[in-house]
Amino acid sequence: MNEADRKRLLREMMFYRRFEDRCFEAYMERKIGGFLHLYSGQEAVATGVLEKARVNRGTDGDYVITGYRDHIHAIKTGAPPREVMAELYGKETGSSRGRGGSMHIFDPTVNFMGGYALVGQPFPLAAGLALACKHKSTDQIAICFLGDGANNQGTFHETMNMASIWDLPVLFVCENNQYAIGTRIDRSTAVTDQYKRMCAYNIEASQHDGMDIDVVMEAAEKAIDYVRGKRRPYFIEFMTYRFRGHSMSDAKGYRTREEEKEWEKRDPIRIFSARLIEEGVITPEDIKAMEKEIDDEIENDIVRFAEESPPPKVEDLTRYVLDDNPDPRWIGPLQK
Ligand SMILES: Cc1ncc(C[n+]2csc(CCOP(=O)(O)OP(=O)(O)O)c2C)c(N)n1
Numbered sequence: 001m002n003e004a005d006r007k008r009l010l011r012e013m014m015f016y017r018r019f020e021d022r023c024f025e026a027y028m029e030r031k032i033g034g035f036l037h038l039y040s041g042q043e044a045v046a047t048g049v050l051e052k053a054r055v056n057r058g059t060d061g062d063y064v065i066t067g068y069r070d071h072i073h074a075i076k077t078g079a080p081p082r083e084v085m086a087e088l089y090g091k092e093t094g095s096s097r098g099r100g101g102s103m104h105i106f107d108p109t110v111n112f113m114g115g116y117a118l119v120g121q122p123f124p125l126a127a128g129l130a131l132a133c134k135h136k137s138t139d140q141i142a143i144c145f146l147g148d149g150a151n152n153q154g155t156f157h158e159t160m161n162m163a164s165i166w167d168l169p170v171l172f173v174c175e176n177n178q179y180a181i182g183t184r185i186d187r188s189t190a191v192t193d194q195y196k197r198m199c200a201y202n203i204e205a206s207q208h209d210g211m212d213i214d215v216v217m218e219a220a221e222k223a224i225d226y227v228r229g230k231r232r233p234y235f236i237e238f239m240t241y242r243f244r245g246h247s248m249s250d251a252k253g254y255r256t257r258e259e260e261k262e263w264e265k266r267d268p269i270r271i272f273s274a275r276l277i278e279e280g281v282i283t284p285e286d287i288k289a290m291e292k293e294i295d296d297e298i299e300n301d302i303v304r305f306a307e308e309s310p311p312p313k314v315e316d317l318t319r320y321v322l323d324d325n326p327d328p329r330w331i332g333p334l335q336k
């Protein structure tokens with residue numbers, strides 16, 4: 001990867017962190033309502049995996065699907081950040097026209113297939129997307145991100161079994177942040193290394209550091225090549241940590257400050273920026289300038305767009321609910 005791309009990746013992760021910090025602030029100002037699950041700390045996973053996937057290619061790209069902690073996955077797949085922020089604000093210009101909110105970002109124009117509130121829901125949907133790739137005989141694949149807590153759902157086991165016996169081209173990305181809301185993984189799960197569970201389904205699997213984007217990219221590239229080439233499922237597990245609470249109302253009483261501090265030392269942005277400085281790719285001054293540029297973009301373009309956009313009209317309440325009245329942007333591959 002050349003220097004310009006490495007710089008861009010650092011900027012992307014810094015942008016994602018600031019985007020989410022800004023969401024936190026807007027929530028405190030009561031401009032964003034409902035549930036809000038932030039991704040701070042886990043940026044290297046979505047950024048690194050999707051960097052190696054085919055994203056931002058309209059409907060020719062790979063399919064990406066995830067749970068409710070979805071803003072950054074949507075943006076990296078190609079959903080415009082303005083539309084993601086407007087969705088959080090519940091505005092008509094949002095990616096789901098303001099009807100979905102934080103947990104339901106959806107943009108089929110770039111094959112970002114959501115954003116789901118139900119834990120475990122994306123597994124079978126990802127298998128369906130992979131089955132569609134198989135039927136279409138393209139070399140597209142489906143990529144399904146999910147948390148460690150989702151792996152005890154019935155859908156997980158049903159999907160793994162089916163993906164294996166049907167040879168589905170799907171990459172399962174387990175973001176193991178070691179907690180499901182306030183429950184530490186060893187209190188809910190007999191086998192805490194999630195990749196080990198794949199031997200029950202004859203699915204290739206591996207586990208890696210999810211805080212170092214270079215490690216993530218290297219592992220993701222191999223896994224994606226495997227799925228795309230062999231037309232078989234693969235399960236990749238990244239060990240990571242969320243820096244904020246599960247959602248907005250979380251005092252984090254279930255974990256110690258010492259543990260949090262240990263993981264904060266492994267902040268993916270800190271690790272990668274230190275490495276780029278050491279490599280001579282970037283200077284601390286460049287990073288400061290980047291921060292300022294990102295702040296300006298988020299404030300003066302993205303947040304402004306969300307704030308100035310109109311809310312949905314009351315008379316449009318049921319619009320886009322039934323398929324006889326679809327969103328014009330979504331007519332196309334989905335309707336064929
Ligand atoms: C079917 C279902 N059961 C329970 C919940 C409540 N719930 C929301 S998030 C969550 C924990 C999921 O943890 P994990 O999969 O590790 O994801 P993380 O939040 O750590 O990213 C639970 C139990 C839900 N949303 N859906």
Ligand SMILES: [Mg+2]
Pocket residue numbers: 147148149175176177178179180181
């Ligand atoms: Mg978790």
